[in-house]
Amino acid sequence: MTETAYHQIRSGPPPIPAGCPVDHGFSPLAAEYVADPYPIASAIRETAPVVYAESLGFVMVSQMDLVTEVFMNPDVYSSANVQDPVFPITADAAAVLAAPDFDPVAVMSNRQEPDHGRIRNYTKLLFSNRRIQTLEPYIRRRANELVDTMLAAGPPADFVASLAYPLPGEVVFRFIGFPERDDQQLKDWCANRLAFSWGQPTPTEQVDITTNMLAYWRYVREFAAGKRAEPGDDLASELIGYHLANPDDLSYREVESILYGLSFAGHEPVTLLIGNALVSLLPRRDAWQALVADPTLVPKALEEVIRWNSPQIGWRRVTTCDTTLGGVDLPAGTPIFLNLAAANRDPHAFDDPDGFDISRPDAVKNISFGKGNHYCLGAKFARFEARIVLEVVLDRLPTLALADDRATVPFPNISFRGPSRLPVTWG
Numbered sequence: 001m002t003e004t005a006y007h008q009i010r011s012g013p014p015p016i017p018a019g020c021p022v023d024h025g026f027s028p029l030a031a032e033y034v035a036d037p038y039p040i041a042s043a044i045r046e047t048a049p050v051v052y053a054e055s056l057g058f059v060m061v062s063q064m065d066l067v068t069e070v071f072m073n074p075d076v077y078s079s080a081n082v083q084d085p086v087f088p089i090t091a092d093a094a095a096v097l098a099a100p101d102f103d104p105v106a107v108m109s110n111r112q113e114p115d116h117g118r119i120r121n122y123t124k125l126l127f128s129n130r131r132i133q134t135l136e137p138y139i140r141r142r143a144n145e146l147v148d149t150m151l152a153a154g155p156p157a158d159f160v161a162s163l164a165y166p167l168p169g170e171v172v173f174r175f176i177g178f179p180e181r182d183d184q185q186l187k188d189w190c191a192n193r194l195a196f197s198w199g200q201p202t203p204t205e206q207v208d209i210t211t212n213m214l215a216y217w218r219y220v221r222e223f224a225a226g227k228r229a230e231p232g233d234d235l236a237s238e239l240i241g242y243h244l245a246n247p248d249d250l251s252y253r254e255v256e257s258i259l260y261g262l263s264f265a266g267h268e269p270v271t272l273l274i275g276n277a278l279v280s281l282l283p284r285r286d287a288w289q290a291l292v293a294d295p296t297l298v299p300k301a302l303e304e305v306i307r308w309n310s311p312q313i314g315w316r317r318v319t320t321c322d323t324t325l326g327g328v329d330l331p332a333g334t335p336i337f338l339n340l341a342a343a344n345r346d347p348h349a350f351d352d353p354d355g356f357d358i359s360r361p362d363a364v365k366n367i368s369f370g371k372g373n374h375y376c377l378g379a380k381f382a383r384f385e386a387r388i389v390l391e392v393v394l395d396r397l398p399t400l401a402l403a404d405d406r407a408t409v410p411f412p413n414i415s416f417r418g419p420s421r422l423p424v425t426w427g
Helices: 031-035 037-047 064-071 091-097 115-126 129-133 136-153 159-164 166-176 180-190 193-198 203-229 235-245 252-265 268-281 285-293 295-308 379-396
Strands: 050-053 058-061 314-319 323-325 328-330 335-339 423-425
Touching: 031 037, 037 335, 058 064, 064 323, 064 335, 091 203, 115 235, 115 252, 129 379, 136 159, 136 166, 136 379, 159 166, 159 268, 159 379, 166 180, 166 235, 166 252, 166 268, 166 379, 180 203, 180 252, 193 203, 203 235, 203 252, 235 252, 252 268, 268 285, 268 295, 268 379, 285 295, 285 379, 295 379
Parallel strands: 058 335
Antiparallel strands: 050 058, 314 335, 323 328
């Protein structure tokens, strides 16, 4: 694969940086950490804010000021590795991705300057307030329809399966322009992408995942070709229009690759955010009732959810040159794991950081969506969609409550976290 390939397949980790403390026991994939990462992450932050995590082969950074320093210096800390598999993949999986027509290129989260800025100038136009606002009627209608179905079936219900999972996928597919008839197939192809880039799938799972990735890429290319021939009022057509008007500045392959990345990035984190909001709010009846009484409090409450129980608890970088971070010398090529779970609960950044407070005045200073020129382009969209969903649920299901204690069963991975099952009931 070329250096601009969307997914770089790398060999084992480089040597441990000389003089860097080593943590032999920590693993973000361990069951205890997956169940509740915050106590473990906080303990590491206080004892070794820059430490080599042996199980990952990454230097882990946990303090808010150091994480911010990394995000704000993209020339030193490249994002080139954020979509790559954490661990080397098998030869069989690599063979699937070696298909001559599997050639998406890095475009946003993993593309470096000056190309990142060039491409972002076009993609940020796609997330304009005008285009996002046009989706509100659809989001409200579908959220109400899914609530209707849940109510008709009666309690208890799995909120993830009933609403939090299907809705964000449908929304981003309509946003892009994918036809509704393809929704289930698209979800099936994208469902296990999380495991490929951020988990540790088995050899058999790797082949299944890469086969889906190849099928999805081929679908995207065929879809883009159709939109080029017959454009509509959707993100894909608008993006293709930018290419046709500026072919030397935005390539057609970059257009295809943006569509390839958006489908996952545009719905999986939103599903997790909605689930985390209910996991955080429903046990705290005072907070829930405050939102029922005054839904205008929802945006601030969601910001506290994003800080306290983030859908994104880790991200990656790699050093482009020799540098020093937190007193530790890091050679060029050092992979960095940014522990956002630890940074968002840093007592130097937030008062009473382990407390959940929907009126916290500075929750918006969380680092969950990054910072600097790679700040998540879809963050505004995620907040917008989650707000509408929460408003609908507060209105339609004011007595909603957790049905049991088996709510959070997140998929083991290093970056994303949220319930895969959320049993709820109502009065």
